[in-house]
Amino acid sequence: xxxxxxxxxxxxxxxxxxxxxxxxxxxxxxxxxxxxxxxxxxxxxxxxxxxxxxxxxxxxxxxxxxxxxxxxxxxxxxxxxxxxxxxxxxxxxxxxxxxxxxxxxxxxxxxxxxxxxxxxxxxxxxxxxxxxxxxxxxxxxxxxxxxxxxxxxxxxxxxxxxxxxxxxxxxxxxxxxxxxxxxxxxxxxxxxxxxxxxxxxxxxxxxxxxxxxxxxxxxxxxxxxxxxxxxxxxxxxxxxxxxxxxxxxxxxxxxxxxxxxxxxxxxxxxxxxxxxxxxxxxxxxxxxxxxxxxxxxxxxxxxxxxxxxxxxxxxxxxxxxxxxxxxxxxxxxxxxxxxxxxxxxxxxxxxxxxxxxxxxxxxxxxxxxx
Amino acid sequence: xxxxxxxxxxxxxxxxxxxxxxxxxxxxxxxxxxxxxxxxxxxxxxxxxxxxxxxxxxxxxxxxxxxxxxxxxxxxxxxxxxxxxxxxxxxxxxxxxxxxxxxxxxxxxxxxxxxxxxxxxxxxxxxxxxxxxxxxxxxxxxxxxxxxxxxxxxxxxxxxxxxxxxxxxxxxxxxxxxxxxxxxxxxxxxxxxx
Numbered sequence: 001x002x003x004x005x006x007x008x009x010x011x012x013x014x015x016x017x018x019x020x021x022x023x024x025x026x027x028x029x030x031x032x033x034x035x036x037x038x039x040x041x042x043x044x045x046x047x048x049x050x051x052x053x054x055x056x057x058x059x060x061x062x063x064x065x066x067x068x069x070x071x072x073x074x075x076x077x078x079x080x081x082x083x084x085x086x087x088x089x090x091x092x093x094x095x096x097x098x099x100x101x102x103x104x105x106x107x108x109x110x111x112x113x114x115x116x117x118x119x120x121x122x123x124x125x126x127x128x129x130x131x132x133x134x135x136x137x138x139x140x141x142x143x144x145x146x147x148x149x150x151x152x153x154x155x156x157x158x159x160x161x162x163x164x165x166x167x168x169x170x171x172x173x174x175x176x177x178x179x180x181x182x183x184x185x186x187x188x189x190x191x192x193x194x195x196x197x198x199x200x201x202x203x204x205x206x207x208x209x210x211x212x213x214x215x216x217x218x219x220x221x222x223x224x225x226x227x228x229x230x231x232x233x234x235x236x237x238x239x240x241x242x243x244x245x246x247x248x249x250x251x252x253x254x255x256x257x258x259x260x261x262x263x264x265x266x267x268x269x270x271x272x273x274x275x276x277x278x279x280x281x282x283x284x285x286x287x288x289x290x291x292x293x294x295x296x297x298x299x300x301x302x303x304x305x306x307x308x309x310x311x312x313x314x315x316x317x318x319x320x321x322x323x324x325x326x327x328x329x330x331x332x333x334x335x336x337x338x339x340x341x342x343x344x345x346x347x348x349x350x351x352x353x354x355x356x357x358x359x360x361x362x363x364x365x366x367x368x369x370x
Numbered sequence: 371x372x373x374x375x376x377x378x379x380x381x382x383x384x385x386x387x388x389x390x391x392x393x394x395x396x397x398x399x400x401x402x403x404x405x406x407x408x409x410x411x412x413x414x415x416x417x418x419x420x421x422x423x424x425x426x427x428x429x430x431x432x433x434x435x436x437x438x439x440x441x442x443x444x445x446x447x448x449x450x451x452x453x454x455x456x457x458x459x460x461x462x463x464x465x466x467x468x469x470x471x472x473x474x475x476x477x478x479x480x481x482x483x484x485x486x487x488x489x490x491x492x493x494x495x496x497x498x499x500x501x502x503x504x505x506x507x508x509x510x511x512x513x514x515x516x517x518x519x520x521x522x523x524x525x526x527x528x529x530x531x532x533x534x535x536x537x538x539x540x541x542x543x544x545x546x547x548x549x550x551x552x553x554x555x556x557x558x559x560x561x562x563x564x
Contacts, residue, residue, distance in 0.1 A: 219504035
């Protein structure tokens with residue numbers, strides 16, 4: 001003690017979470033600090049673990065479909081699409097064109113609503129309270145469309161293996177068009193409020209930088225990868241559900257920092273509106289369900305099918321032993337994989353930046369823990 | 371179960387005499403041949419047992435000792451720079467009980483392949499975290515769920531379940547309602563979490 005001066009500091013280990021408003025659920029981060037500076041982090045996860053993959057082995061293919069909605073509950077429709085596509089691949093069937101277009105509309109609306117939740121909560125975390133009220137107002141329009149379509153708002157179970165169960169309700173197209181009319185100017189409003197805001201820029205620029213190399217090394221996908229300048233989107237790279245027919249851009253960033261991820265997600269919302277409008281133009285007539293047997297017994301085999309979920313690559317690895325129950329269902333969750341990069345992003349930053357970095361990964365703990 | 375009504379349509383084994391054990395149905399795979407497989411074949415010879423394709427998805431079956439070198443080779447020489455996932459499947463009836471599945475993607479080729487390897491219970495496969503840092507958490511999850519320990523892993527602990535939890539839930543001999551009774555009682559103060 002005699003040698004120590006006022007300026008000496010010791011390493012401090014503190015807990016952030018699991019009950020912390022900025023951890024978006026029950027994430028616990030153990031921070032090693034030198035004063036305000038982060039020396040290292042360790043994520044403690046699993047608080048929401050429900051054993052979804054084990055449940056999958058004990059349910060029939062159809063019975064398991066609603067469970068996947070509970071993984072990333074902010075983007076339930078994307079989860080459902082990924083799962084249905086995987087089982088359809090295993091059965092070697094394809095949803096009819098009408099079902100595919102409707103799926104694209106609902107999935108893109110889901111991307112918007114997921115990004116809206118991210119925008120509202122992320123801004124809330126770093127000090128801007130107002131956007132949350134705006135984004136949830138707009139999200140409500142999407143939720144109403146879901147509710148009218150399938151009766152549920154959050155965990156929708158909107159799709160079925162082989163297509164859709166429900167036909168579109170009357171006025172669906174009109175409501176989607178109304179949303180697409182109203183929404184882009186509102187994104188401009190958000191941008192006016194946020195993009196040039198000095199406080200927000202201070203909290204986001206050069207915070208949590210992740211280079212393209214790091215992204216690939218850590219398997220980081222989705223807007224985070226695109227913000228690092230990699231023009232990669234599964235909808236373009238390996239199109240599914242007819243995405244190759246739509247005209248849209250893949251927005252990218254340059255620095256891979258929190259601000260770039262913000263810009264990429266904002267632009268993605270605009271692009272999703274474009275896709276929805278194109279899809280509305282071309283909803284074909286026809287059946288909405290492919291010929292799928294009532295009792296689904298895929299032949300022995302295994303497939304991995306992945307889609308571009310709002311948070312990144314969402315994949316399903318399903319092994320079938322020829323029975324009515326999947327032998328193994330593996331969900332490859334983007335949140336879980338992306339969260340792993342928290343440590344390299346947070347090292348050397350300040351404690352307050354950790355909050356911004358967690359927000360910018362856009363995790364949903366239901367998907368991290370499954 | 372003998373008194374239960376017969377399930378419709380299911381052929382029942384003749385009473386008394388044991389039906390000859392039927393070989394389990396196999397995946398209807400086709401051979402996978404390309405420049406990549408030829409390159410791998412040349413490099414690794416009999417350490418790769420099979421190149422196959424199922425429903426247009428390609429995979430190779432490797433010997434467990436060769437997994438790390440193949441991953442490294444694929445990353446450096448063939449551009450498979452993104453490890454999508456590491457997972458496992460439990461086949462209790464096989465001598466090599468677990469099948470590890472590595473899903474790899476190449477940005478430059480826009481191609482996804484799977485590498486599989488069969489390992490016996492207790493075998494410790496080498497970690498690929500040195501090649502793809504993302505394998506860290508994925509392998510931890512495989513350890514957590516299947517009890518497969520990865521040799522040389524920087525941080526071989528459970529990731530989703532509590533560290534003191536007994537048992538590996540995704541093994542086939544772990545029933546869905548099973549739990550670590552002692553842990554639940556001690557930590558949650560209840561008899562059952564069901």
